[in-house]
Amino acid sequence: MLIKQLVAHARDRTDLPPPYYRNRSVRWAIDLDSAGRPRGDHLIDLSTPEAKAGQMLATPYVQRSGTGSLPFLLTDTLQYVLAAAKDDSDKQIADAQRRNADFIALIDRWAKDEPLAAPVVAFFHSGAHTKMVIPPGAAPTDVVAIRTDDGWVHALPSAVTIWGDIVRQRKSSSDEIGICLSCGQPGPLLDTIPEPVKSGAIPVPGGRGRDAQLVSINKSAQGRGGAIQLANTPICDTCGSRAMSALNALLADPHHHQRGNDNVMTWWLRRPAPISPLASVRDASPEQVNAIIEQVHLPPVRRAAWVDGNDFYAITLSANQSRVVIRDWIDIPLIQLCENIESWFADHAMTDLWVDGPQKVPLWRMTAALGRHGKQGYVKDSAPTGAARDLMAAALHRTALPANLLARLIQRIRADGHVDLARAALLRLLLIRANPALKETLVDGLNRDSTDAGYVSGRLFAVLEDIQRTALENINTTIADKYFGAAMGRPLAVLTMLRKNATGHLRRLRGTRRPAGIALDKRLDDVLQQLHQELPAVLDLAGQGRFVLGYHHQRAADRAAARQAAANKAAAVESA
Known part of the structure; x- marks a missing residue:
């Protein structure tokens, strides 16, 4: 398939090279006049500052195998075209001469019924190729092509036909x-x-x-x-x-x-479309994502023409020595892919600390979130190998992610204590895809009605942190800096201790910042009311993930409320 x-x-494309041709960088050219004499008796350098390897041309190519020389027609390395040896040893010189002889024999086969081949035949049979000056910096493996007044000879129709016949005989x-x-x-x-x-x-x-x-x-x-x-x-x-x-x-x-x-x-x-599925997942471009989601929610009769009857294909490859390894193959209707992508964004959409409303997160940011976080952000190339591939496969197939990614993410959060939009979104995605029933609980923002012990514990930690920050000005180290990782795994012991400390902070706020103290005290009571059982002594990996989401959701909701209060105050002042 x-x-x-x-x-x-391939049949639908017009930009592909001829059969058994490949776009390659050609470093040198031999420019022949109508009599087969090289202009200047030297190689012409096709490299430029922008293309140091040379000019990109579609030239004859096939994989060489075995011990024979197997030259390419009319365009090959200097070793074949001009008998340039790898070194000065007799063995290498003899090998280069043998390869050059085979190269010329291939030209003779092509030239039998091609009048335009006369300059090329004259050049090689006169021995002029042995007198060409090879620049000191040229390597025997550099590719060289031949040009006459009729253009590149390897691009002539007869060359394409003969080369195809040669390859078919070989293969x-x-x-x-x-x-x-x-x-x-x-x-x-x-x-x-x-x-x-x-x-x-x-x-x-x-x-x-x-x-x-x-x-x-x-x-x-x-x-x-x-x-x-x-x-x-x-x-x-x-x-x-x-x-x-x-x-x-x-x-x-x-x-x-x-x-x-x-x-x-x-x-x-199968047919062109104004969307790029991989780019929409990788970059979360609003235009691309909205165009895909729009088609999912439209009735079939109103969908765009580029959706109906169209199909999506994707292949994931890796290499083992000289063999290709096919990691994944996708062959699905385009509308089904659109539904899978819509589900991907719905399953990870997440409220942010700095922006109102749920956000869609690019795949590359979620991949980076699996790595280490330092002072300058996420450390480059610290995410696990294959993580981007696993995330993309889950997005396109609409499947669960490997279980090890949850363990990896929890371990990174415990180690550096950093929780941001990308990590929270990935956590929600991992938990929901592993247990779809959680989608009712783990929504994209604060769920004030959830009684899940892990989730409520995370909310409680966020409120206790806010109490400390409000009570102690210019604080250098917060409870999150000290205890967040421990609280994720052992909420009962850590949160019980922090709650006792918060009593003193609230008492202080009632004397210095009474309105803030009353608001925080009420917020603490609201969260505690959702605990229908004692705080959990320990949490498993999934429970720790819900703890982190509760913590992130509570912080995001508190900051959104603060932004709204500031906006209302500014509006009141402006209208006064």
């Missing part, structure tokens, strides 16, 4: 005819997929990685029934080349992929 949908996507079984798994048509089948996933397209920890095969079975123990290569995955050369060309194009498009530490997710739609 993956190959089939990639092939369908297909000449005696193997069968039904393609993708298109369902009979014809020659591939032994291996000619084009790999481009090196660097899949993040690899600690390095750039290398070309990786989407389907790679070269040991009998790996294949079904001992079969190797593509015996159990019959694919024709057309579908194989189109699928890989589309996949590499998607992986190179910043608008159609999301990279993690060790994986990449790429997506596409």
